Amino acid sequence: MKPFAHLFNKLPERTEWDHEINFTENAPTEISSKVYSMTPLEREELDKFLDENLATNRIRPSKSPYAAPCFFVPKKDGSLRLCQDYRKLNDITIKDKTPLPLISEVLDQLKDAKVFNKLDIIWGYNNVRIREGDEWKAAFLTNRGLFEPTVMFFGMSNSPATFSRMMATIFREMIQDGSLANYMDDFIIPAKDDEELEARTICFLKIAKKHNLSFKRTKCEFNVSSTTVLGTVIGNGKATMEEEKVKAIRDWAIPTTVKQVESFLGFANFYRRFIKNFSTIAQPLNELKSKKGEKWYWNDEQQQAFEQIKQAIASEPVLALPKDKGQFRVEVDASNYGTGAVLSQEQENKWHPVAFMSKTLSEAERNYEIYDKELLAIIKALKLWRHYLLDAKEQFEIWTDHENLKYFREPQKLNARQARWYLMLQEYDFLLRHIPGKTNTKADILSRLIKPDTSNDNRGVEMFKEKMFIRRLEESTPIYDVTLLHNRRFEILADETVLEKIRKYERRETRVLEEMKKQPEKVWENKGIIYRQGRIYVPDNQEIRDFILHDHHNPPDAGHPGTYRMLESVKRTFWWPTIKTDIRRYVRGCDMCQKNKTIRRPDHIPLNPLPIPDKPWEEISIDMIGPLPKSKEKDAIIVIVDRFSKMIHLVPTTTSLTSMDLAEIYKEEVWRHHGIPKRIISDRGPQFASKFMKSLCKALGIERNLSTAYHPQTDGQTERMNQEIETYLRAFINYRQDDWTRWLPMAEFHYNDKTHAATGQTPFFLNYGLHPWKGNITVETTNPTATSLIEELENVREEAKAAMETNNEMMRERGNNKHHKEPFAEGDKVWLETTNIHSNRPTRKLDHKRYGPFEVLKQIGDRSYKLKLPDTWAIHDVFHTSLLTKVRDPEFDSQKKPTPPPPDIINEEEEYEVEEIRGHRRKGRGIQFLVHWKGYGNEDDSWIPRSSLENAEEALSEYKAKLPNGKL
The missing domain is CATH 2.40.50.40 (OB fold (Dihydrolipoamide Acetyltransferase, E2P))
Structure with missing residues (x-):
């Protein structure tokens, strides 16, 4: 073997098919990432990977401004494969549209042959060099530093195109003389007899050996008279449609109920325009629909219509052969039992089905979460129709009826299965389109064709062996979901009347009691209260749920939060099945929120958010709200915001404040808790920041002057913060607006105790690692060690930073969206913006944003409406639609205001x-x-x-x- 030793460590030579990485015009100058955490075994495998590839020069140390994270994916044999997360790189890479051979030409080349050999090649990514000068673009980050590959790695965009170009170049002569047909990883050798086939195969294998190519023996076919190529069966001098394409239609079971007939006809209706005399053919089946509720029958007439429609759908002109031009569409759906899909192509301005899929879920797959099932349907469809979609000339669309796939839009810790799917998806150029279930009927019906026997699913599965338990407790201890509970405290309201009602109504809910018996690790009882994964289960009682919603929204310490923050607050303690919907309804129907909150249009979102700090109180923003009506001799509010945790401190002051006064305020209110910031953001200019820092050093007795970086306000954070503070004060201050200092501490507490959308955590929790106790009865408490608390806090802060990065990207993406209002109808109730209306209150800043509600009397022109105003208002009663907002009626009793009393x-x-x-x-x-x-x-x-x-x-x-x- 020694003469061939160089073959095992030699770097591939440079060729004309070296992998190119070309960027779009708007590509960023740098891409940052964080090092993913790894297990000891993964760290050991990482060291092995780095050492081996450094030795063979397949990777090298890098100083690139680009850095992709990496993670391990378990292989089927249990070993680990390192994969780079090239999503951000792929987003800015120009897609390589190097054309694959035309499908029609490949089929024409093969149809006259009598015998075939078909070989499936193993893709050797590491045998392809990255074009010289492009290596830095694919750099990846590890705990040992930054490295860049010199060979093509899995997960890079355009790798299929590079591979196709490589194969076309290597086997150019055989392809040109007609002795070989190639489409991606399939090689078909056609011949008129066995002798010619053998000669051509030997020639092919010699070329493959020269270039160190290997093949999957189990997927190869030798000396066959027919074979399947690109979804078409070739052999005996003709090309016919592959049975797999129409199997889902041909195997459609005979209906046994009217509902099943309706389902079949609903599917067939999508293609009726291609089927001549469809109404006449389907008449016997439509008769069954009209006799719903009568005795069921199925005669020869119905059977003939059923078979005729199936045959029509599974043949031309309904089912079309794919063409080289025309966009593809994949419609997918997943049910509890199966996955269904339809592949369509636009041909001559009409969408024709090309193939159908209906697959039964295995016992293990039936246990997947719904978002995994929906993603599985996509994966199965892409695998089945890979030869059409991998190098589609146009970006294709995947239509799905589940919004649950949004789960994968956010950063997730992927399991091994999801990670493999993720790597496969990187090869395709597609867009996801959400289609509601009612309009995704075709794929939905196909996913429900087969209902397998599920009686043995999950039976006899021993999740944990007895030896895995440390000890048994006489009283069961709640088992918390780590990602959900994070060692936090769980509290319930101190209102014993509410607790008693919860106990009372919970006993009536047999469904919950059954769940408690079946899943004691998720649902348990303690002191008469049922807990579901550590949260109090609230029974189906409107009065109890209404009380909880009111208590988490209306009081000053709740502060009228929006849906997201209110949901996070309620879910710290309570849970019920419709909690999210109920909270959305409650917030939407709150008249105080409708009157006072700023309506943020998408085009108001800043386009250039600032870089994210690394830790709390490293970077702050300072601003002032004022002038305000005097309250305890103060007429302004200093707003100090930590840009990392989003924690705020609000201090009453005067508009005549100097930089020295501000330094004193900072020393008294902030410095003693958080120290000195490294950077200050303010729209008051660099001189202000500089004077403030000098004054702060003087106030603290620091001899040397500390310098600070200054950034003009560009991310809108302080402006939005000011708006939130003003919104809070509007809801609680008196009419004269002279008691706002009284509400300032509660405004600060309210904001710091609510989850921030950008971080996914509350400012309190990001700073201190726990939520403040608010005088409620604590029923479940965990006591983490100091070490685990610190580790958890560090993890949470890392997650928060990643969340803020995602939020920044969303801000950029949404920056140019437009907003369109619905028209109003006569009799609608609307809010009227106070923009051009002068009230008797001291300042507009703390006045309601909207007055009303007022009734719409009629529409005037295209964009204006006449309102029914109070008799005392001496203003014109016609307003442009931009000044009007539709009133959302309250849906909960605690929100409904009593009818004004009679005189x-x-x-x-x-x-x-x-x-x-x-x-x-x-x-x-x-x-x-x-x-x-x-x-x-x-x-x-x-x-x-x-x-x-x-x-x-x-x-x-x-x-x-x-x-x-x-x-x-």
Whole structure:
């Protein structure tokens, strides 16, 4: 073997098919990534991989600005294969559209042959060099540093095109003289007799040996009179359609119910325009539909119609042979029992089916989560129709009816199966399109054709051996899902009445009790309360759920959060099946949120978010809200934000604040908790940042001046933060807006205790590793060690940083989206923007964003509406649609406001009850008072003369007491 030793460590020579990596024009100058965590075994395998490939020069140390993470995928034999995550690289790589041979030409080349050999090659990626000068683009990051490959690695975009170009070059002569047909990894040697076949095969194998090519013996066919090529059966001088393409249709079981007939006809209806006299043929089956509820029958007439329609679907002109031009579409669906798919191609401006698939799920596959089942349907379809889709001339679309695939849009820890699927998907150029189930009928029906026997699924499976248990406990201990619970505290409300109601109604829910018996590791009982994976299960009782929703949304410490933050808050403690839907409905129907929250249009999202800090309080942003109405002699708010954890500190101050004053505030309120920042972001200019840092050093007694980097505000974080603070204050401050300092601590607490969409964590948790206790009864507590708490906090911060990177990408992608409003109808209730309306409140900044609700009387022109306004409003009643927002009616009892009370009858005259006096003004020789009526909104406030308030002396006295010196 020694004379051939060089073959085992020699780097492949450079060739005309070296793999090229060409970037798009908007490619970034750098791509960063983090090192994925690995097990000790994986680290050992990584060292082995690096050492071996460094020795053969297949990789080398790199200084590239690009870095792809890497991870291990288990092979079927149990060994590990290192894979690079080249998703970001592939996104900016120009797709190589080197054409494969035309399918029609390949078939024409073979159809007259009498005998064939068919060989399936093993793709040798590492036998192809990366084009000189492109190696740095494919660099990958490990815990031993950054390396770049000199040979092609699996997962790179365009690798199939490179491989195809390589094969076409190596076997050029045989392909040109007609003795070999090649399409991707399939090689077909045609011949008129056995002697010619043997000669051509020997010639082919000599060339393959010269280039160190290998073949999959189990997938090769020798001396056959017919073979399947590109979904077509070639042999005996003709080409026929492969049975696999239409097997799903030909094997369609005879219907035994009206529902099954409706399903079959629903599928057939998609292709009726291609089937001549479809209505006449299908009439016997349609008769069964019209007799739903009557005795079932199936006669020769129905059987003949059933077979005739199947035959029509499975042959031309319905089923078309694929052409070299025309976009492909793959429609997939997964049910609990199977996967279905339809491959279609656009030919002459019509979409024709090319092939059908209906596959039964195995017992193991039936255990997959729904998003895995849907992805499995895609994988099976791509494998089956690989020869059409791998080098499709146009980007093809995959239509799926499950939004569950969105699970894979976010960074996930892939299991071995998902990782293998991920690597396979990198080879294809496609777009995913979500199609609701009601419009994805074809694939949906195919996925439900077969219902296998599931009675033995998961039976007798011993998940854990007895020796794996350390000990048994007399009282079962809750088993927490690590990714869900993160060693956090779980609390319940201190309202014993609510607890008693939960206990009472839980006992009535037999379904939950059955689940508790079947899955004690997920559902258990403690002190009469049922827990599901560590959360209190809330029974199907509207009053209880309404109370919980109200308690997590309306009070000051809840602060009217949006759907995402409210869901995260409620789920710390509670769970019920419709929790997400209920919270969305609750938030949508909250009139306080509708009146006060800023409506963010997609085109308002900043396009250039700033780089992400590495840890909390390393980088801060500072801004001021003001001027505001005076509250305890303060007229402004300093907003200090940690850009990593999103934690905020709010400090009341004055608009005359100097940099030295700000330094004192920072020292007293922030520095003693978090230290000195490395960078400051402010829209007040670099001089402001510099003066602030100098003043801070002076206040702290630091002799040397610390320098700081300055960035102008470009990510919109502080602006959005200011909006959230203002929104909170609008919901709780009084009409005069002079008590906002009272609500500031609660606004700060509310924000820091709510999950941030960019990080997926609360600012409290990212800073301290736990959630604040809010005086509730703690029913389940874990006590992590200091070491595990630190490790967990580091992991959570890493996850948060990755989440923020993803959020930044989403911000860029959504930057140019447009927003379109629905038209309003007569009688609709709408909110009216306060943009051009002057109220009696001191500042617009803390006033409601919208007034109303008002009724739409009629539409004026294309984009304006006439509203029914209060009689006291002396303004034009026609408004452009941009100033109007449709009212979302409340759906929960706690949100519904009582009907305004009828007027009292005093001295035979109607009189409404005064709830509050909100202002006064001189009118002529007298004084008028701004009155807020009990049970009515602010828009109904009205100016009333003193003489009309003789029955409101108490309200007048309270108003005067709040004035300076108690005088008007």
